Amino acid sequence: MAQPPSWQQGLRGDAPERYTVVRGDTLWDISGRFLHHPWQWPEVWQVNPQIRNPHLIYPGDVIYLYDCNGRPCLGLERGQGEVRLSPEVRRIPPREAIEPIPLEAVQHFLRDHRVIDDPEALEELAYVVAGDDRRLISGAGDRLYARGHLERGPRYGIYRIGERYTDAATGELLGLELESVGQARLERQEGDIAVLEALSASQEIRNNDIVLPLEGRELTRDFMPRAPDEAVDGQILAVPGGVRFIGRLQVVALDRGRRDGLAPGHVLQVEQLGERVSDPRTGETLRLPGTEAGLVMVFRPYRKMSYGLVMRATRTLAVGDRVHSPAAGVAHR
Structure with missing residues (x-):
């Protein structure tokens, strides 16, 4: 774990001594109430080891600030989870833990997008060859082959x-994106031909569309914003959907993944490259220093690439912007 931040550098000047978590909060929101850099949350987070699931935070819990050997620490007091009514005990229904990020911003995306790590395996996957009555296009309720x-x-x-x-520098194929067009169930298998019933369709189902078991799409809800354990340096590959300019709470594809040490919750800083200018004396082309422009949190890493959510954008971000491990000394904006 990295060195915890100091009272002067890591803590916001207006940080509260105590904060009661409310419904609708996210871990990122709470981190930002106390810290200049929300990814430093694990470095100041201290919990009673007797608390069950200490990394899950619920509405009604109290986050409090205290001195921890000369540095700020954040502790947790559980909210009221049980009401005693003699001679019986009435238990409040289980509470839903707060989300690490606004998950509604990515749940719809995850239903419609997935990545194949090894596109060469595509030829081995099942694919639609026909619809009922030799249709080229099918929809919900139709039979597919x-x-x-x-x-x-x-x-x-x-x-x-x-x-x-693809990797812009090496040309390596990082992954192949698949876009969902519907769901189906298997009726029967005859030889190498599968007969399916289309259960739903967001677009017309066409010949050559890929058939895959639905992958588990549930996001972990107990990860914390934090800097990667290893130095990461990459760039924004694309914005699914073809959007050119990127703002807060938009999903981006990154050219770094699990093999580079990325995991859910890792935060990367976005840097926009400086302009190219001509030296007035020598005529040389110079690149001006870059500008820090935002933060991205990884929520779904694949082996060679990842999907991330833009958590902060002080400028309009764009494909090709650099992403790298955050520097704690960068001023909060």
């Missing part, structure tokens, strides 16, 4: 091939 072996039981997603993500 796919080539490939599918296991009976789970629901299947129908996907269309989207963007191919």
Whole structure:
């Protein structure tokens, strides 16, 4: 763990001594009430080891500030979780832990997008070859025929091939994005032909669309914002949906992933490259220093790339902007 921040540098001047968590708060919101840099939360977070699930925070809990060997620490007091009414005990229904980030900003995205780490494996995946009555386009309620072996039981997603993500410097293929167009269930398998019923369709289902078991899409709700354990240096690859300019709470694709040490909750700083100018004396082309422009939190890392959510944008971000491990000394904006 990194060195905890000092009272003067890490703590906001208007940080409260105590804060009662309310419904609608996120861990990022609470971090920002106390700290200049929300990713430093784990460095000041101290909890009673007797508290069950200490990393889960609920509405009604109290976060308090105290001195911890000359540095600020944050502690947790559980809110009222049980009311005693003699001679019986009435338990309040289980509370829902606060979210680490505004998950509604990414849940819809995760339902419609996934990445294949090894696009070369695409040829081995099942794919639609026909609709009922030789239709080229199908929808909910229609019968579909796919080539490939599918296991009976789970629901299947129908996907269309989207963007191919490549490393701008090396040309390495980082992943292939698949966009959901519907869901189906397996009726039967005859040889290498699977007969499916389309259960839903957000777009027309077409021949050559990919058939895959639905992946687990639930996000962990107990991760904390934190800096990566290893130095990370990459860039924004794309904005799914084709948006050119990027603002707060937009999803971005990054060219770094699990193999680079990224995990859910890791925060990266976004830096916009400085302009290219011509030296008035020598005529040389110079690159001016970059400008810190925002923060991105990783929520779904794949092996070679990741999806992240823009948590702060002091400028309009763009594809190609650099992302790197945050520096604690960067001023809060």
